[in-house]
Amino acid sequence: xxxxxxxxxxxxxxxxxxxxxxxxxxxxxxxxxxxxxxxxxxxxxxxxxxxxxxxxxxxxxxxxxxxxxxxxxxxxxxxxxxxxxxxxxxxxxxxxxxxxxxxxxxxxxxxxxxxxxxxxxxxxxxxxxxxxxxxxxxxxxxxxxxxxxxxxxxxxxxxxxxxxxxxxxxxxxxxxxxxxxxxxxxxxxxxxxxxxxxxxxxxxxxxxxxxxxxxxxxxxxxxxxxxxxxxxxxxxxxxxxxxxxxxxxxxxxxxxxxxxxxxxxxxxxxxxxxxxxxxxxxxxxxxxxxxxxxxxxxxxxxxxxxxxxxxxxxxxxxxxxxxxxxxxxxxxxxxxxxxxxxxxxxxxxxxxxxxxxxxxxxxxxxxxxxxxxxxxxxxxxxxxxxxxxxxxxxxxxxxxxxxxxxxxxxxxxxxxxxxxxxxxxxxxxxxxxxxxxxxxxxxxxxxxxxxxxxxxxxxxxxxxxxxxxxxxxxxxx
Ligand SMILES: [Zn+2]
Numbered sequence: 001x002x003x004x005x006x007x008x009x010x011x012x013x014x015x016x017x018x019x020x021x022x023x024x025x026x027x028x029x030x031x032x033x034x035x036x037x038x039x040x041x042x043x044x045x046x047x048x049x050x051x052x053x054x055x056x057x058x059x060x061x062x063x064x065x066x067x068x069x070x071x072x073x074x075x076x077x078x079x080x081x082x083x084x085x086x087x088x089x090x091x092x093x094x095x096x097x098x099x100x101x102x103x104x105x106x107x108x109x110x111x112x113x114x115x116x117x118x119x120x121x122x123x124x125x126x127x128x129x130x131x132x133x134x135x136x137x138x139x140x141x142x143x144x145x146x147x148x149x150x151x152x153x154x155x156x157x158x159x160x161x162x163x164x165x166x167x168x169x170x171x172x173x174x175x176x177x178x179x180x181x182x183x184x185x186x187x188x189x190x191x192x193x194x195x196x197x198x199x200x201x202x203x204x205x206x207x208x209x210x211x212x213x214x215x216x217x218x219x220x221x222x223x224x225x226x227x228x229x230x231x232x233x234x235x236x237x238x239x240x241x242x243x244x245x246x247x248x249x250x251x252x253x254x255x256x257x258x259x260x261x262x263x264x265x266x267x268x269x270x271x272x273x274x275x276x277x278x279x280x281x282x283x284x285x286x287x288x289x290x291x292x293x294x295x296x297x298x299x300x301x302x303x304x305x306x307x308x309x310x311x312x313x314x315x316x317x318x319x320x321x322x323x324x325x326x327x328x329x330x331x332x333x334x335x336x337x338x339x340x341x342x343x344x345x346x347x348x349x350x351x352x353x354x355x356x357x358x359x360x361x362x363x364x365x366x367x368x369x370x371x372x373x374x375x376x377x378x379x380x381x382x383x384x385x386x387x388x389x390x391x392x393x394x395x396x397x398x399x400x401x402x403x404x405x406x407x408x409x410x411x412x413x414x415x416x417x418x419x420x421x422x423x424x425x426x427x428x429x430x431x432x433x434x435x436x437x438x439x440x441x442x443x444x445x446x447x448x449x450x451x452x453x454x455x456x457x458x459x460x461x462x463x464x465x466x467x468x469x470x471x472x473x474x475x476x477x
Contacts, residue, residue: 003142003152007048010105011133014051016044017098017108019091022059023084024113025139025155033071039158047151049107056080056094058087058183062202069195073178080181081190081202083211088118090183092220099132109135111155116143121373122222123147128353128375129224146347146373148354185210228371230378233274237359237377240277240331242270243324245317246303248285249310250339251365251382259297265386266335273378275333284308284317314344321345325352335361337382342372350374 018040027033041053057072061081069079082090095108110119115136124146127134136143137153180198182190190201201207244266253259267279283298287307298305308316321334336345341362350373353360362372363380 003149004047005150008133011107012048012050014105014107014133015102016049016051016053016135017095017102017106018053018055018111019095019109020055020057020111021087021091021113022057022064023087025111025137027068028159031159033068033077034075035159035161036072037075037077039160043153043158051107054078056181058082058091060084061198066195066199069198073180073195076178078179078181079198080183081198082183086184088112088114089220092119092122096223099126099130104130104132107133107135107150109137111137113139115147116145118220120145120147122220122224124350124354124373125222125224125227125375128350128357129227131354131357146350148351182207184214224375225371227375228379230273230380233377236331237333238274238276240333240359241328242275242277242279242333242335242361243328244279244281244335244337245321246281246283247313247317247336247338247340248283248290249313251337251363252285253294254383254386257386259294259303260301261386262298263301263303269378269380269385277333280304282306282320284313286310314340318345318348322348325356325358330357331359333359333361333377335363337363339364339366339368341374342368346373 027036037053037055040055044050044053055076056078058080059082061069061079064079072079080090080094091110091112095110098108112119115138123134127147134147134149135151135153136145136149137155137158139155141154142152178193180190180192180195182198182201185207190198190207192198246262253262262283263279263281266281270276270279281302282304284306286309287295287305295305306316306320317338325334338344341349341364349360352358353375360374360376361378361380362374362376363382363385365382367381
C-alpha cells in the first residue's frame with residue numbers, strides 16, 4: 001500500500017462501488033478468483049470501511065477462462081464484456097451513471113493502469129463539484145494524480161492472500177447479485193445472471209454482427225467538458241466573502257483605465273451573477289516600478305497592495321492564499337486574476353478545492369487554449385471585466401477604505417505612506433530584494449536542493465519560508 005487514510009465517520013458504513021479493468025490489472029495465472037472480493041473487503045475493513053461493496057469487472061470476456069468467470073460471479077462480482085479499446089470509456093460512463101444515482105457519502109474505487117492518463121482530468125473536476133471518497137488500485141507504484149484519493153493500493157498487494165478462503169462463498173445471495181453484461185453489442189445489449197447464457201451470447205453470430213457495427217468509443221466523454229459558463233450564485237455563496245488575488249504582471253491595468261475603476265468593476269461583475277458578499281482584493285506587483293497614481297488609486301478604493309518582485313510573486317501569492325484558506329473555511333469565493341494559474345497554482349489549488357468546497361472565479365488577459373482542471377463558477381477576460389465601470393464617488397471611496405481588512409495584505413503590513421517610504425528610500429529594502437534574488441537564483445539552479453527536498457511541495461515550503469524570513473527582516477528593521 002502506498003497511501004492510506006482511516007475512514008471518516010460519514011464513509012465508514014457507506015457503500016463502496018468498484019470499477020475494475022481486468023486487462024490493466026489482470027488476475028495472475030493460477031490465482032483463485034474467489035479470493036478477490038474477500039481480500040478487497042479485508043483491505044477496506046483495515047481502514048475502517050465496512051459498507052456494502054459492489055464490484056464490476058470489465059474486459060474482453062471472450063478471452064477470460066470460464067473458471068475465472070465462474071469464480072468471480074460466485075463471489076458477487078459482476079462481469080462486463082467490452083472491446084479493449086472502449087473499456088475505459090464504458091467504465092467511466094457507468095461510473096457517471098452511478099454517481100448520478102448514488103449521492104454522497106459513498107466511496108468509489110478505480111482499479112486500472114490508466115487512472116492518471118485517462119480518468120484523472122475529468123474526475124478531478126467532478127470531485128470539485130460533488131465529492132465522493134475515492135480509492136485507486138494500480139499495477140505500479142505511486143501515481144501522482146490531480147484527483148484526490150483517500151487510499152491507494154498496488155493491485156498485487158490486494159491479491160495477496162490476506163484472508164482465509166471460505167469454501168462456501170458461492171452463497172445464494174452473492175450469486176444473485178452478480179450480473180453479466182455485454183456492453184459491446186449495438187442497440188440490444190445482453191444482461192443476465194446466467195454464465196451459460198452469457199457465454200452463449202458472446203459466441204453467437206448475432207453478437208459478432210452487432211459488435212462489428214457498434215462504434216468503439218476510445219476516448220472518454222468528459223462530463224465536465226461543457227461546464228464553462230458564468231453561473232448565477234447558489235444560496236450558500238450569494239452573501240459569502242470573496243477574496244481576490246490579483247497578479248499585476250500578466251494582468252496590468254490597461255492603458256487609459258483609472259485604477260479606481262478596478263474594485264467597482266469587479267463588484268459589478270459579481271453582483272450581476274448574484275454575489276453580494278464582502279470583497280477583499282490584494283494586488284501583487286513590483287510597486288517600485290508602479291506609477292504613483294496607480295498605487296494611490298488602488299489604495300484609495302480599499303485594494304490591498306503587496307510588493308513582490310517577479311521572481312517571487314507566485315510564491316508570495318501561494319503563501320498568502322495558503323494562510324488565508326487556513327483561517328477562512330467555506331463557504332467563500334476565491335478569485336485569481338492571472339494568466340499563470342495553471343502553471344503556478346494548479347496542483348495545490350485543485351487539491352484544495354476537492355478538500356474544501358470553495359467557489360472559484362478566474363480572470364486572465366487571454367482565453368487559455370485548453371480548459372483548466374480547476375472547476376470555476378465564472379471566468380472573465382481581464383479587459384472586458386474592467387470595461388464600462390464608473391469611477392467610485394467620494395462616499396464610496398470612504399466606504400471601500402473602511403471595508404479594507406488590514407490583516408489581509410500580509411505582504412504589506414502598514415499604511416500606503418509607510419510602504420512608499422520604505423520602497424523609495426530604504427537601503428534595507430534594496431538589500432532584502434537582493435537576498436530574495438540570490439535565493440531565487442539558487443533555488444532554480446541548485447540540483448542539491450532537488451536532492452535534499454525531492455518533492456515540489458517541500459521545496460516550495462522551504463522557499464516561501466526563506467522569502468518570508470527575508471522580507472520580515474527587511475520590513476521590520
Ligand atoms: Zn453482445
